[in-house]
Amino acid sequence: MLIRSWDRGAEPEWRRWLAAGRDFGLLAANGGPGRGPxxxxxxxxxxxxxxxxVLHLATPNPFWAAVRADPEVTLAVTDDYAFAPGHWRGxxxxxxxxxxxxxxxxxxxxxEDPAGKAEILNRQLAHFQPETPQTRVVPGGEPFGRLLPGIRGLRLTVRExxxxxxxxxxxxxxLQYALAGLVAGRGRGLDAGVSAQLRRRAALRGGPPATDGGGCPAG
Structure with missing residues (x-):
């Protein structure tokens, strides 16, 4: 991914962006010689x-063979995207x-061990399903403990x-604010989020205060 000096995301920015509910991504592992990722x-x-x-995947997933061969992986999260017509941009x-x-x-x-898998699942449940705190995974216990052999846990240490x-x-x-208005007026797909990001980034550069509406306030 090419990152220019003007579109680099600082750590506080990407942390807030992800914390606004962006917890689904694309995990990539090397597929080996002659294969794609x-x-x-x-x-x-x-x-x-x-x-x-941390996350978990089904035991038959082909990812496991790939990660055994090469444990270096990439997780990517992409959102708030839209096409910008050339005649809008000057x-x-x-x-x-x-x-x-x-x-x-x-x-x-x-x-691989049941206790480790249960710990990962319980952390995920607490995050994704907080409304049912009584739902927890206990190795050997009902109703989920017996299903643990069907999954493996994955722990990723972030290097970069x-x-x-x-x-x-x-x-x-x-122009950035004008583009935000044009995108909002088009109103299709993810345009609302893109318009908010345009306003927020403009505000960071010294324009009027703005909030992106998605948990990523200016500043």
């Missing part, structure tokens, strides 16, 4: 302070894509984070 769409749980990501009138993306380069550790917020920060602030 193994890609797995998955929910995950990030502990940014500890530099750790000279030279070239179209572009707006998007936010955070990519984690990680070292993967497979978790690369974040990009591509919203025309190289353009004048006034």
């Amino acid at each position: 193994v890609l797995v769409p998955t929910h995950f749980l990030l502990d940014a302070d500890q530099g750790e990501i 000279d030279p009138g070239t179209p572009t894509s707006y998007y936010a993306s955070v990519q984690f380069s990680c070292t993967a550790e497979t978790v 984070v690369r974040a990009k917020f591509k919203y025309d920060d190289k353009k004048p602030v006034e």
